[in-house]
Amino acid sequence: MKIAVCIKRVPDSETRVKIAADGKSLDEAGVKFILNPYDEFAVEEALRQKEKAGAGEVVVIALGPPAAQETIRTALAMGADRGVLLQTQGLHADGLETARALAAELKDNEFDLILLGKMAIDDYNHQVGPMVAELLDLPCVTTVAHLEIAAGKATAEREIEGGVEVVEFSLPAVLTTDKGLNEPRYPALKGIMAAKKKPLEVKPTTPGPGALAIVSLTLPPERQAGKIVGEGSAAVAELVRLLREEAKVL
Amino acid sequence: MIPARYQPPLPLDRLLLPVGAPGAGDRMELDVLIVGAGPAGLACAIELAHLAQRDRTDVNIGVLEKAEALGEHSLSGAVVNPRAFRELFPDVKDADFPFRGPVERERVALLTARRAFTLPTPPTMHNAGNYVASLCEIVRWLGERATALGVNLFTGFPAASLLVNGRRVMGVRTTATGLDREGGRLSNYMAPNDLLAKVTALAEGTRGSLSQAWLDWQGVTSENPQIFALGVKEIWETKRPLDAIVHTLGWPIPTDAFGGSFMYPLEPKLVALGLVVGLDYRDAALDVHELLQRMKRHPLFRRHLEGGELVEWGAKTIPEGGYYAVPARRSGDGVVILGDSAGFVDVPSLKGIHYAMQSGMFAARAIYAGLRAGDASAAGLAEYDRLVNASFIMSDLYRTRNMRLAFKDGFYVGGVKAGLMTVTGGRFPGRKIAVEPDANVERTLTPGASPGITPDRRHTLSKVDGVFKSGNATRDTIPKHLVIGSDVPAAVAEFYAHMCPAGVYEVVQGALRVNAPNCVDCKATDVLGPRWTPREGGSGPKYKRM
Amino acid sequence: MSNVLAVLEQRDGALRKVSHEVVTGARRLADALSGNVDALILAAGPARGADQLGRFGADKVITLTNAAFGMYAPEGYAGAIAARVTGGGYGAVVFAASATGKDLAPRVAARLGRPLAQDITDLAVDGGAVTLTRPVYAGKALLRLRVVGTPAVISLRPNVFTPVERPKAGTQESAAVAGPAGRVVVKEIKAAEAGMLDVAEAPIVVSGGRGLKEPANFRVLEELAAAFAGRAAVGASRAVVDAGWRPHADQVGQTGKTVSPTLYVAVGISGAIQHLAGMRTSKVIVAINKDKDAPIFKVADYGIVGDLFEVVPKLTEEIKKLRG
Structure with missing residues (x-):
């Protein structure tokens, strides 16, 4: 089984967001970068599918700055076989350009499976996987939380509002992974040692400019002082009204 | 009350294991294994790699680090003397070292509750030529250098036990990962790893567990016992810039305790400040975190912090015993002890980082010579002690002994x-x-003598808020890593609750409650109370600019 | 002047509620662009509720039918929508950022060769260009984007664009779409089991503390969570987890899970800092506590002082009414 996993280097989820001087981007001073957590599920699933098949290759591909090599090494330490860095400076807001750059790298390699996290925890774009599938004209299932593959025929489950969709598809295919699909392994010491010697190819890449211009990046308004709606069950109706009309969360 | 009476002994049965003991998963062999990726351990690794590079030989070097990522357990003031950097990187200009900026102005003040009196700067505290820095940033920078030189960095792997054979240190065993509270295996369980090496360098930092175990096991002593201080540190984004490094003495520390504060500009509007108190204090209700919170209300600090925002919080102990507390030898069969673990800290000048790095470099030279001569025995590695003894490390410490x-x-x-x-x-x-050891100092609990503060959560914060700001997100279900003495009376429990800056200890209905996941590995507990032992990799704080 | 296409969702032949939000958002855009709203439904046959869409501002309602469109058919849907957009010259295409919409919108955008802004919380037209706001970095920052060229393809975060009545003609139109459903086939929808959401991921978290008095009383919270129809999880404070009332997996707080749901309901929780650390980034916090001085009220957006055993069942009842 030949599997590609597209991964991304992202700021740690605990990052305290500070806006850079340009007013359009994150101030990266003191920010720790990690492998996007949803991509960890993708790497883990690729390794499991390869182990199950008994043979094959897991290739991790990242689009990002030179430092994304570290992110690729993390995936290699988990057990992926080789890495490709599509090296670029500064990612923009348009996920379609990311998908195009990835698809160009993926298209001639005849992968049985292409895995991506359902979204990156920095831009929350939530779109690159299915776009890659469209560009490559491959079947695609997103936010997969359960997967079974047997003889080229596959079944996936994905959470939808109030239920779970059971989806059938054929390989080759593109899947995006959700929490619950598996429990990603920690890199083992031997894996970390081995990762240093695994091939990592760096290819300079210049994605197109995209068609989404960033106007601004701002901090959300601060929480306003709360109010006591009332006392006892008599206040419930008013609370529900406020949640619906003022807070707009119902 | 004497804390030592309630303190369990070092758990030597866990810290020392015969090599080949059952229970390990992977086993790996290296030439040199360094425990701890701080300034000492990384300088040692870099110097070793430099020597190997010079001679075109291959030395397989591994560094184990308990933090999930480099620098996340590193905390210091810090004003750094650059001399060890210059020696380790002769081709790098000062401006390219990972420092925030040179010390341009400095001030020492004696505080009373409301006022600050500028003192003449004591000669030991002059910092002309030194640099303000973040130890986290230094460690990350050193780590990049080490990696580029081919050093294997293993972050997230704490060393749990020394592996020994006869009198010889053979390597270490790491902690297991993925255990539940009762020690049962979770689905992502990973067995401990055994790392074997010709030489193991212990660079665990302050109050290192394996270093203590080895010294105890080998009966290596010092003229005085090691004593410690606890520092609690915060980083603030401020509205008003700070243009000098400031040290204070006096208030809010009681006069029968030793300590002081610091406030350094990392950037004009990014300020590191902290309070350090010797753990030989007498008042059992003394609480360093609370004293720091109180101190921030003083006009000297308030002026800068008002309207600002706390961005990080952390705590760490400092070995303060100086010259007489350095172990008689820091080398043995297959092992050397570096940096803070060996007590290379000069308190009067508030310096340790360059001593740590320099000790690592000396160790590297001794180890390298030993490897080339095929002699990693105590005799072969004694060269390390000779190099340290003949250097500025020991002469500086002697001057302020x-x-x-x-x-x-x-x-x-x-x-x-x-x-x-x-x-x-x-x-x-x-x-x-x-x-005498800090734990032997008699404490008195005077109820009501130290009124607590109610944190306003803008300028002052609670311990749990602090733990949150340390980045600590330790899994709640890991096995307990603190060894508690049996029958801890309520007064002692209260002493622990005040002593621990991270709120690990609480007194609930007269009994001690232990919130082990809060622990930020400052080690104060190991000095005065329950013993600290290594836990699952990646636990503890995630410091970024400490 | 350009028209806006609102792509709606049906399940079992009935329009989903979020469709009204999509029409409302599309109407706002269309008004700013001086265009019309075409509402698009993909289904196996006529969809129930299509006749209501005029009320919310749809000028025209187009139902595209195909025997395979009863269930979500990703490739079939995407092909039909893309063809419609290309043929109709729309200035914007609006989806719901629901499970289906987030899957479908990228496919359509890729087919159109257009960028996609998912999960937006605000929109405007500025100098003829569509500008959008979307939360990034787990809601810790807001990104404003301007769409260059047309059409703008966007999906709207659910529960943000509250439906507004804006009566329009709502002319009904229907067409059969030929062709296969595609290579990805939804075989069935398994209804969710109650309580299967993780507190860290649930959009709504209902948490209980010592005020619940005993473990069995968590039933009142489970009933409240159930009223949110699969969107809510039950959390717990450290005190009750330590007491063994609830599993560790449910613990919210410094040493438990950090959650950022849209709605956090703290019931019988005093609000120890350790707890606040785990939920302070929630979008809206509701506190129910009998102690009016409980610190939880300092961080709550809305508080009710009272006996939780009276307040919570009443709240459950009201939520059920709303959902019904």
């Missing part, structure tokens, strides 16, 4: 004595001042 110890008699008497020591170049009082 009694200064910290003088403060055992309280702030004012200590201040006068320290002044005499400075004038006489360390010769006063002409003999070693003897001290």
Whole structure:
């Protein structure tokens, strides 16, 4: 089984967001970068599918700055076989350009499976996987939380509002992974040692400019002082009204 | 109350294992294994790699680090003397070292509750030529250098036990990962790993568990026991810039305790500040975190912090015993001890980082020579001790050998004595001042003597808020890593609750409650109370600019 | 002047509620662009509720039918929508950022060769260009984007664009779409089991503390969570987890899970800092506590002082009414 996993280097989820001087981007001073957590599920699933098949290759591909090599090494330490860095400076807001750059790298390699996290925890774009599938004209299932593959025929489950969709598809295919699909392994010491010697190819890449211009990046308004709606069950109706009309969360 | 009475002994059965003991998963062999990716361990790794590169030989070097990522367990003031950097990287300009900026102005003040009196800067505290820095940033920078030189960095792997054979250290066993509270295996369980090496360098930092275990096992002693201080540190984004490094003495520390504060500009509007108190304090209700919170209300600090925002919080102990507390030898069969673990800290000048790095570099040279000669025995590695003894590390520590110890008699008497020591170049009082371990100092709990503060959560914060700001997100279900003495009376429990800056200990209905996941590995507990042992990799704080 | 296409969702032949939000958002855009709203439904046959869409501002309602469109058919849907957009010259295409919409919108955008802004919380037209706001970095920052060229393809975060009545003609139109459903086939929808959401991921978290008095009383919270129809999880404070009332997996707080749901309901929780650390980034916090001085009220957006055993069942009842 030949599997590609597209991964991304992202700021740690605990990052305290500070806006850079340009007013359009994150101030990266003191920010720790990690492998996007949803991509960890993708790497883990690729390794499991390869182990199950008994043979094959897991290739991790990242689009990002030179430092994304570290992110690729993390995936290699988990057990992926080789890495490709599509090296670029500064990612923009348009996920379609990311998908195009990835698809160009993926298209001639005849992968049985292409895995991506359902979204990156920095831009929350939530779109690159299915776009890659469209560009490559491959079947695609997103936010997969359960997967079974047997003889080229596959079944996936994905959470939808109030239920779970059971989806059938054929390989080759593109899947995006959700929490619950598996429990990603920690890199083992031997894996970390081995990762240093695994091939990592760096290819300079210049994605197109995209068609989404960033106007601004701002901090959300601060929480306003709360109010006591009332006392006892008599206040419930008013609370529900406020949640619906003022807070707009119902 | 004497804390030592309630303190369990070092758990040597866990910290020392015969090599080949069952229970390990992977086994890996290296030439040199370094425990701890701090300034000492990384300088050692880099110097070793430099030597190997020079001679075109291959030395397989591994560094184990318990933090999930480099620097996340590193905390210091810090004002750094660059001399070890210059020696380790002769081709790098000062401006390219990972420092925030040179010290341009400095000020020492004596505080009262409302006022600050500028003091003449004591000669030991002059910092001209030194640099303000974040130890986290230094460690990350050193880590990049080490990686580029081919050093294997294993972050997230704490060393749990020394593996020994006869008198010889053979390597270490790491902690297991993925255990539940009762020690059961979770789905992502990973067995401990055994790492075997010709030489193991212990660079665990302050109060290293394996270093203590080895010294204890080998019966290596020092003229005085090691003593410690606890520092609690915060980083603030401020509205008003700070243009000098500031040290203070006096308030809010009681006069029968030793300590002081610091405030350094990392950037004009990014300020590191902290309070350090010797753990030989007498008042059992003394609480360093609370004292720091109180201190921030003083006009000297408030001026800068008002309207600002706290961005990080952390805590760490500092070995303060100085010259007389350095172990008689820091090398043995297959092992050397570096940096803070060996006590290379000069309290009067508030310096340790360059001593740590320099000790790592000396160790590297001794280890490399030993490897080439095929002799990693105690005799072969004794060269490390000779290099340290003949260097500025020990001569600096010797010059100030009694200064910290003088403060055992309280702030004012200590201040006068320290002044005499400075004038006489360390010769006063002409003999070693003897001290006892911190845990042997009698404590008195005076109910109501230290009123707590109610954090306003803008300028002052609670311990749990602090733990949150340390980045600590330790899994709640890991096995307990603190070894508690049996039958801890309520008064002792209260002493622990005040002592621990991270709120690990609480008194609930007269009984001790232990919130082990809060622990930020400052090690104060190991000095005065329950023993700290290594836990699952990646646990603890995630410091970024400490 | 350009028209806006609102792509709606049906399940079992009935329009989903979020469709009204999509029409409302599309109407706002269309008004700013001086265009019309075409509402698009993909289904196996006529969809129930299509006749209501005029009320919310749809000028025209187009139902595209195909025997395979009863269930979500990703490739079939995407092909039909893309063809419609290309043929109709729309200035914007609006989806719901629901599970289906987030899957479908990228496919359509890729087919159109257009960028996609998912999960937006605000929109405007500025100098003829569509500008959008979307939360990034787990809601810790807001990104404003301007779409260059047309059409703008966007999906709207659910529960943000509250449906507004804006009566329009709502002319009904229907067309059969030929062709296969595609290579990805939804075989069935398994209804969710109650309580299967993780507190860290649930959009709504209902948490209980010592005020619940005993473990069995968590039933009142489970009933409240159930009223949110699969969107809510039950959390717990450290005190009750330590007491063994609830599993560790449910613990919210410094040493438990950090959650950022849209709605956090703290019931019988005093609000120890350790707890606040785990939920302070929630979008809206509701506190129910009998102690009016409980610190939880300092961080709550809305508080009710009272006996939780009276307040919570009443709240459950009201939520059920709303959902019904």
